[in-house]
Amino acid sequence: MITEPLFLSDPYRKSVQSTVTALTDEGGIVVDRTIFYARGGGQPGDSGTLDWDGGRIPIATAVKGERGAIVLVPADAVTLPPVGATVGQRLDWDRRYGHMRIHTALHLLSVVIPLPVTGGAVGADKGRLDFDMPEAPEDKALLEGRLNALITRDLPVTEDWITEADLDANPSLAKTMSVQPPRGAGRIRLVRIGEGPGQVDLQPCGGTHVARTGEIGKLSIGKIEKKGRQNRRVTIELA
16 A cells, blocks of 8 residues: 655646545545645645546545555535546645745755754644744844854755665664654655755655745745743744
8 A cells, every 4th residue: 555655756746647546444444645745744735626427525634544555534514536546636835835945945944943853743834843942042133143054055966765774873864853754665755955065954854845945935034932941932934
């Protein structure tokens, strides 16, 4: 029941044809390949529509199932396409692209605030990271300026793959303390921002990202909230 995650190889793909391989007891739909990102790592699952000969249903989200399956979750309890049916997937692209812009921006936020990350969440127009930060930053405007300076450099965003053993030998690659990269497949995906001497970030990540930082657009840093004795939550928003 493994589902090919097309969103990793081509996050800009907005539609695709696929085959239904299973239906879950909860009313979810498993397909052989998908462009719908499955919820995880602080990024929501994608939404959109599913079409087949004789039906169309809205998809509310996608989640990870058993044995490598990705399950598309309908927005309502409706008639589902039968196993074996050819279905057309179409993303709610504006929402997905917002997730891509914010997710890449959060990686840059972890560059301008080089502290351990204790949590995070991606939205379509804003996101946040929680840092192991006993005291709030003294100059929020300075941080915002540094963040937007990285964006305007229009740095390339690329991926590499390493083995789990490579990550074990370099544990500092994982910036997030609360969420560890998924294991079991034998390899770990790295997201790189910049290249060569211009590289600014490299960390494990299974989410979707823009191809260049210039696509993010201008950002503002919103609230910086105290969340526990040593935690601060920093929110960013698309301008």
